[in-house]
Amino acid sequence: MHSIYHFPRLLDVLTVQHTGARCVSMSPLAFIKDPAMWIRIASKYKGTHLCAPNFGYALAARKTTKAQVSKLDLSHLKQAICAAEPIRVESLESFTETFAPAGFDPKTFNCGYGLAEVTLVVTGQDPQARKEPSVLNVKKSVLEKHKRVVLAPKGHPSADATTLVGCGHAMPTFKVIVVDPDTLKPVGENQVGEVWIQGPSVATGYWKREEYTDEMFHAKVNAPKATHQSYKGNWLRSGDMGFLRHNEVFITGRLKDLIIIRGRNVCPQDVEHSVELAHDQVRPGCVAAFSIETAQQEEALVVVVELRAELKKDTEQLAAISRKIATAVLSEHQLRCAAIVLLKPRSIPKTTSGKIQRSAAKKQYESGSLAAQYIHRAESKAAAVQAVQIEEAPEEVDVKTPQVIKTTDIRTEEEIQAWLVARLAQEQAGGGGEASN
Numbered sequence: 001m002h003s004i005y006h007f008p009r010l011l012d013v014l015t016v017q018h019t020g021a022r023c024v025s026m027s028p029l030a031f032i033k034d035p036a037m038w039i040r041i042a043s044k045y046k047g048t049h050l051c052a053p054n055f056g057y058a059l060a061a062r063k064t065t066k067a068q069v070s071k072l073d074l075s076h077l078k079q080a081i082c083a084a085e086p087i088r089v090e091s092l093e094s095f096t097e098t099f100a101p102a103g104f105d106p107k108t109f110n111c112g113y114g115l116a117e118v119t120l121v122v123t124g125q126d127p128q129a130r131k132e133p134s135v136l137n138v139k140k141s142v143l144e145k146h147k148r149v150v151l152a153p154k155g156h157p158s159a160d161a162t163t164l165v166g167c168g169h170a171m172p173t174f175k176v177i178v179v180d181p182d183t184l185k186p187v188g189e190n191q192v193g194e195v196w197i198q199g200p201s202v203a204t205g206y207w208k209r210e211e212y213t214d215e216m217f218h219a220k221v222n223a224p225k226a227t228h229q230s231y232k233g234n235w236l237r238s239g240d241m242g243f244l245r246h247n248e249v250f251i252t253g254r255l256k257d258l259i260i261i262r263g264r265n266v267c268p269q270d271v272e273h274s275v276e277l278a279h280d281q282v283r284p285g286c287v288a289a290f291s292i293e294t295a296q297q298e299e300a301l302v303v304v305v306e307l308r309a310e311l312k313k314d315t316e317q318l319a320a321i322s323r324k325i326a327t328a329v330l331s332e333h334q335l336r337c338a339a340i341v342l343l344k345p346r347s348i349p350k351t352t353s354g355k356i357q358r359s360a361a362k363k364q365y366e367s368g369s370l371a372a373q374y375i376h377r378a379e380s381k382a383a384a385v386q387a388v389q390i391e392e393a394p395e396e397v398d399v400k401t402p403q404v405i406k407t408t409d410i411r412t413e414e415e416i417q418a419w420l421v422a423r424l425a426q427e428q429a430g431g432g433g434e435a436s437n
Contacts, residue, residue, distance in 0.1 A: 075103035134166030174199035300338035322376035
């Protein structure tokens with residue numbers, strides 16, 4: 001599924017040459033045009049290994065019909081490798097549900113983690129173990145505010161829970177540790193920090209970038225003398241945030257992409273996922289969330305969203321889409337969007353491998369060069385006084401309008417949460433929108 005110029009695809013070709021295995025490949029454009037073809041090919045050639053990022057599995061499940069599934073045979077699969085971007089349990093479950101009738105076994109999933117600087121693979125599951133991916137349901141507030149992992153008990157409010165998928169254990173010849181990116185001290189299990197790596201296939205550095213090479217490839221751990229032996233030598237700073245649990249690596253986001261608002265460390269991918277589900281006009285995999293500094297020197301959230309179609313003349317629909325997005329982000333993340341930019345199709349900045357370029361989107365937003373159809377801007381709190389209907393709310397909260405719950409009626413935690421969501425949504429919806437020229 002990768003371009004031959006993209007690193008994973010290049011390794012695919014070299015691996016096939018080395019092992020003598022048979023490889024059937026397709027271009028990314030062919031996959032996007034007909035995602036079901038990928039699975040049909042796997043069935044036709046009795047494929048033993050599939051490899052794709054999260055979106056590939058999600059798209060294949062969504063675009064393959066029951067009639068097509070009935071003609072497939074995936075019983076030959078030994079490994080369904082998923083890596084290269086944040087892995088969502090919903091995608092794995094959707095793929096399993098769709099293709100189970102064709103003989104797909106969820107134990108063939110092998111969720112991993114890697115990067116080009118390490119010649120790709122860092123962690124993964126033991127192929128012989130054959131077990132379903134590790135999934136943790138954790139308290140979102142603790143993760144964001146304290147960078148610590150605490151499991152969410154059964155019945156915990158879904159608004160304060162997030163699900164993380166494990167990326168397996170370090171390869172036999174590798175060492176993986178988690179380090180505080182500011183103090184450079186190692187952190188304990190279930191504590192979030194930057195993932196650092198040692199291993200035989202770590203590159204020597206970046207071409208003609210000596211200063212950056214020294215910073216990223218020659219990092220030193222600030223460890224006490226008693227434990228220094230375990231951390232000696234040079235380490236590669238991955239730039240990825242994550243934690244270790246029972247020696248398994250869980251990735252939570254990119255250090256440079258982290259959104260820090262009012263002491264909360266929010267992963268942009270979580271916000272982007274909520275936005276993708278907010279409205280069917282949002283193109284999956286085409287959302288960028290980032291923070292900006294306001295005139296009051298405060299951090300604020302901006303969401304840039306590519307739409308499936310150009311709706312420039314239909315300002316009412318564009319405004320409705322913006323409201324849906326604003327309410328989804330508020331309800332699920334308790335964050336107020338300072339701006340929501342709706343883009344024309346195929347205009348959001350991406351890398352050659354199809355990944356969102358948040359920094360480029362931020363630069364274009366700040367320079368006003370985005371291909372915007374519509375921009376929704378939140379008004380100041382003083383101006384946001386209009387009462388509006390909430391279009392979506394968390395499952396455990398039954399809110400129809402901001403006036404449904406009176407402060408004198410509040411008794412339980414759920415009622416407090418409902419009142420807060422309603423009040424914040426009232427302020428959020430007070431913002432205005434403008435069609436872009």
